[in-house]
Amino acid sequence: MCRRxxxxxxxxxxxSLGFWKNFGDAAPYERSRAIARYAFDHGVVHxxxxxxxxxxxxxxxxxxxxxxxxxxxxxxxxLFIATKAGYDMWPGPYGNWGSRKYLMSSLDQSLRRxxxxxxxxxxxxxxxxxxxxxxxxxxLVDVVRQGKALYVGISRWPLEALKFAExxxxxxxxxxxxxxxxxxxxxxxxxxxxxLQFCREHxxxxxxxxxxxxxxxxxxxxxxVPEDSRMALNFSxxxxxxxxxxxxxxxxxxxxAIARGETLAESALKWVLEQNGVTSVIVxxxxxxxxxxxxxxx
Numbered sequence: 001m002c003r004r005x006x007x008x009x010x011x012x013x014x015x016s017l018g019f020w021k022n023f024g025d026a027a028p029y030e031r032s033r034a035i036a037r038y039a040f041d042h043g044v045v046h047x048x049x050x051x052x053x054x055x056x057x058x059x060x061x062x063x064x065x066x067x068x069x070x071x072x073x074x075x076x077x078x079l080f081i082a083t084k085a086g087y088d089m090w091p092g093p094y095g096n097w098g099s100r101k102y103l104m105s106s107l108d109q110s111l112r113r114x115x116x117x118x119x120x121x122x123x124x125x126x127x128x129x130x131x132x133x134x135x136x137x138x139x140l141v142d143v144v145r146q147g148k149a150l151y152v153g154i155s156r157w158p159l160e161a162l163k164f165a166e167x168x169x170x171x172x173x174x175x176x177x178x179x180x181x182x183x184x185x186x187x188x189x190x191x192x193x194x195x196l197q198f199c200r201e202h203x204x205x206x207x208x209x210x211x212x213x214x215x216x217x218x219x220x221x222x223x224x225v226p227e228d229s230r231m232a233l234n235f236s237x238x239x240x241x242x243x244x245x246x247x248x249x250x251x252x253x254x255x256x257a258i259a260r261g262e263t264l265a266e267s268a269l270k271w272v273l274e275q276n277g278v279t280s281v282i283v284x285x286x287x288x289x290x291x292x293x294x295x296x297x298x
Contacts, residue, residue: 001043001298005279007203008177010151012080014273014298016046017291018209018282023063024054031287036067038288040075042295048209048282049114050084050125051106057089058113065115079120083110084155086125098128098136107148122149123180127157133164141174151177155209159194166202178205178279184213185253185268186246191275200277208272211281217268221247222254269297 002011017039023032036047053060061083072079085106088096095102107122122143124136140152152174154165162179169176179199181190183206190196190206199206212218214237225239250264257267272281285291 003279005178005205006199008151008175008205010080010177010205012046012205012207012280013044014280015044015269015294016048016207016280016282017044018284019047019049019053019060019064020209020284021053021055022284022286024056024059025063026055026059027063027286029063029066032063033067033070034288035285035291037071038291040072040079044291044295045078046080046082046280048082048207049110050087050123051110052087052089058109061110061113065113068115076116081114081116081119082121082123082153083107083114083119084123084125085110086123086128086155098124098126098131100135100139103136103139104143107143111148118147119149121151121153121177123153123155124157125155127154127161133161134168137165137168138172141169141172144174153178153180155180156182159198162195162198166198166204176204178207180207180209180282182210183208183272183275183278184211185217185271186213186249196275196277205279206277207279208281211272211283212265212268216242216246216250217253218265219254219263222251222264263293265293266297269294273297 002013005012017036047064049060049064051058051061085103086098089106094105103124111117111119122140124140128136143149144152152169153176154162157165166176179195181195183190196206215221221242225242253267254264257264260267269281272278283291283294285294
């Protein structure tokens with residue numbers, strides 16, 4: 001069931017569980033707990049977090065720490081846990097972007113919130129055009145050498161910066177394990193820009209976030225905007241995004257999926273997983289039923 005991550009020894013499940021929006025203080029703990037337990041019991045052993053996941057910031061990791069103590073500590077070595085730093089987290093000049101101070105301080109905070117001694121994977125969450133790449137990348141090297149992370153990755157870096165990162169890290173014996181980017185039926189930038197090809201040719205894994213485009217690639221919005229939807233609540237997805245042109249595209253994709261005997265969500269997840277070089281997709285769910293449906297594609 002698991003897929004090899006690039007040319008590493010790491011195997012990841014084709015579907016991984018994201019903690020972006022449904023595991024913070026705003027979500028009932030027992031619901032989050034049920035989702036995480038169902039995921040683990042069905043082979044989803046990779047949990048994807050970041051310092052500012054919640055809401056509010058930090059509470060996604062705090063929820064995970066509670067889950068560790070309540071359920072998962074005996075199974076720590078069966079889990080592959082990732083966190084990230086790069087977006088805004090705390091006030092002032094040292095709580096954002098890609099400086100050594102921010103990345104290393106953030107990881108220390110993350111470990112405390114998650115109640116872990118180390119993470120399996122630590123990412124630079126975004127490209128910083130102002131901080132020298134050497135500074136950001138050396139921080140990644142050093143957190144591995146300090147034993148705070150086993151592997152490192154980068155997320156949403158442009159191709160030329162990715163090429164620099166691959167070489168810099170390889171020369172310091174901390175190879176780049178994985179690249180995280182947005183890839184779905186509506187956003188094929190990693191393919192069009194050559195990122196996926198570079199990862200494939202250089203033994204770097206690729207994991208897609210937002211494979212369902214925050215729910216657009218489901219049947220959720222085919223007949224308008226439901227009152228309880230992320231879009232209706234202006235929850236990271238604005239109603240203005242659902243243009244008549246996009247709605248027509250979604251309905252066309254849905255018709256094609258039905259003709260194949262699939263739902264739109266199943267078709268969308270399968271498409272990403274079929275792209276050469278893709279290791280896994282990260283799904284965000286608000287119920288066990290949603291996760292169960294997503295897992296049907298594998």
